[in-house]
Amino acid sequence: MSIPIDQHERLSQCIEFLNKNDKQLNTLFYSQASLAKLEKGQPICHEGNSCSQLAIVLNGTARVYKLGENGKEITLYRVGQGESCILTASCILSEIPFPAFAVCDTNIEAAIIPSHVVQSWLAESSVWRDYIFGLVATRLSNIIQVVEDVVFRRMDRRIAGYLYNQASKGNAAISTTHQVIASELGTSREVVSRILKEFEHEDLIKVTRGTIQLIDLDTLRTKQHVS
Amino acid sequence: MSIPIDQHERLSQCIEFLNKNDKQLNTLFYSQASLAKLEKGQPICHEGNSCSQLAIVLNGTARVYKLGENGKEITLYRVGQGESCILTASCILSEIPFPAFAVCDTNIEAAIIPSHVVQSWLAESSVWRDYIFGLVATRLSNIIQVVEDVVFRRMDRRIAGYLYNQASKGNAAISTTHQVIASELGTSREVVSRILKEFEHEDLIKVTRGTIQLIDLDTLRTKQHVS
DNA sequence: AGCGTTGTGTAACATTATCACAGACAAGAT
DNA sequence: ATCTTGTCTGTGATAATGTTACACAACGCT
Numbered sequence: 001m002s003i004p005i006d007q008h009e010r011l012s013q014c015i016e017f018l019n020k021n022d023k024q025l026n027t028l029f030y031s032q033a034s035l036a037k038l039e040k041g042q043p044i045c046h047e048g049n050s051c052s053q054l055a056i057v058l059n060g061t062a063r064v065y066k067l068g069e070n071g072k073e074i075t076l077y078r079v080g081q082g083e084s085c086i087l088t089a090s091c092i093l094s095e096i097p098f099p100a101f102a103v104c105d106t107n108i109e110a111a112i113i114p115s116h117v118v119q120s121w122l123a124e125s126s127v128w129r130d131y132i133f134g135l136v137a138t139r140l141s142n143i144i145q146v147v148e149d150v151v152f153r154r155m156d157r158r159i160a161g162y163l164y165n166q167a168s169k170g171n172a173a174i175s176t177t178h179q180v181i182a183s184e185l186g187t188s189r190e191v192v193s194r195i196l197k198e199f200e201h202e203d204l205i206k207v208t209r210g211t212i213q214l215i216d217l218d219t220l221r222t223k224q225h226v227s
Numbered sequence: 228m229s230i231p232i233d234q235h236e237r238l239s240q241c242i243e244f245l246n247k248n249d250k251q252l253n254t255l256f257y258s259q260a261s262l263a264k265l266e267k268g269q270p271i272c273h274e275g276n277s278c279s280q281l282a283i284v285l286n287g288t289a290r291v292y293k294l295g296e297n298g299k300e301i302t303l304y305r306v307g308q309g310e311s312c313i314l315t316a317s318c319i320l321s322e323i324p325f326p327a328f329a330v331c332d333t334n335i336e337a338a339i340i341p342s343h344v345v346q347s348w349l350a351e352s353s354v355w356r357d358y359i360f361g362l363v364a365t366r367l368s369n370i371i372q373v374v375e376d377v378v379f380r381r382m383d384r385r386i387a388g389y390l391y392n393q394a395s396k397g398n399a400a401i402s403t404t405h406q407v408i409a410s411e412l413g414t415s416r417e418v419v420s421r422i423l424k425e426f427e428h429e430d431l432i433k434v435t436r437g438t439i440q441l442i443d444l445d446t447l448r449t450k451q452h453v454s
Numbered sequence: 455a456g457c458g459t460t461g462t463g464t465a466a467c468a469t470t471a472t473c474a475c476a477g478a479c480a481a482g483a484t
Numbered sequence: 485a486t487c488t489t490g491t492c493t494g495t496g497a498t499a500a501t502g503t504t505a506c507a508c509a510a511c512g513c514t
Contacts, residue, residue: 068379152295
């Protein structure tokens with residue numbers, strides 16, 4: 001239930017609030033947190049669970065999503081380096097059950113903090129409070145953005161946006177399936193396939209099994225918004 | 228910039244955390260908060276605004292909603308007695324701009340707290356922290372519920388649910404327009420009209436200009452969920 | 455090559471969204 | 485009372501999206 005000294009340097013590179021010179025918080029953190037590894041695909045939190053600990057991601061990402069009866073999904077947001085699942089946090093602090101699912105997108109290393117200390121640090125450290133409230137605000141606006149997309153944006157624009165964002169993360173070819181994109185955006189595989197095919201006919205992309213090659217990134221960027 | 232003594236009794240009836248015997252917080256609150264009245268229909272917070280104060284509602288309700296380019300709307304949640312707009316709070320605490328609109332549903336009386344003290348009380352009072360985090364958690368799950376509804380539920384079921392909820396708030400006849408319901412649920416007036424007409428043909432409701440009479444509440448309750 | 459698994463294509467149909475109106479009703483003005 | 489104006493509702497046509505039910509293609513494995 002504490003973090004070995006040889007890891008301190010590394011953690012402070014991943015977790016910003018450890019660099020804010022709040023010695024008390026750092027001491028508390030290093031003594032009461034622990035490390036954990038989670039494997040890709042592993043479930044983190046089930047809907048309806050109450051949460052007994054808060055995980056701060058060191059590397060890798062997790063995906064938080066809603067699951068409908070029919071198996072349909074939609075991603076609410078992702079948790080990346082230095083972040084933590086604020087739903088977990090808010091469940092801890094308010095004892096409302098967790099209203100979604102979370103899984104590991106990739107292998108994850110995380111610092112684990114027992115829920116009762118999450119609470120007590122709030123009284124001790126303004127750095128910690130800022131961290132927690134920063135997360136809250138970020139998540140709220142993430143999720144509101146999801147609402148906005150779902151309600152106001154057409155599916156072709158959303159898919160164009162998805163492709164464009166993936167592209168700007170590096171690869172000019174995306175390795176994924178139509179089903180994954182559908183689950184990301186909260187639609188069905190058929191719809192994604194249809195729209196990708198349209199894009200292909202317009203020579204914006206090239207679709208093969210399991211990959212999407214981006215050809216005309218400029219036009220895709222344009223397509224994100226109202227045409 | 229303080230609250231007259233003759234109002235203390237009344238405020239403590241509206242705001243739960245004033246009854247938690249946190250004397251320090253109560254003192255701070257009564258000395259630093261102030262009262263305000265807002266009129267029905269008055270805008271409270273515009274999208275993109277940064278917020279300089281937190282309002283805690285004493286009576287009345289406010290509606291927080293998203294607005295699309297085409298004028299379409301969807302309600303995210305309502306703020307009622309003893310509550311406050313957590314978006315405001317999270318904007319205050321994180322300096323992210325407000326990502327939606329808020330207006331008064333009704334006339335509202337509210338206690339106004341300047342943003343800098345919102346922050347400082349967090350350090351002082353665990354009662355205040357619990358209050359704020361309770362709000363955060365409630366709003367997060369409100370909004371996630373909206374996502375769930377929009378993505379997974381059919382419109383007729385959502386409208387049935389809306390009608391049923393209104394009914395359980397008292398009236399057997401709802402005074403509202405189709406447009407208001409559409410803005411509530413994030414769809415268009417025509418869709419609402421059509422579905423209401425279906426319900427009327429099934430003798431569940433009776434529609435006249437400006438009002439909807441609920442006839443068969445039982446069946447409406449059933450219709451909320453998967454048929 | 456044969457097999458099962460996973461990913462994709464497609465057609466038909468249901469639901470929802472959007473557009474373009476027409477008509478119906480209420481309340482005030484003449 | 486009649487007219488006028490603004491708000492509210494109805495409807496039909498068309499586009500977009502969701503759903504269902506398959507067929508087929510690509511890949512890994514034996």
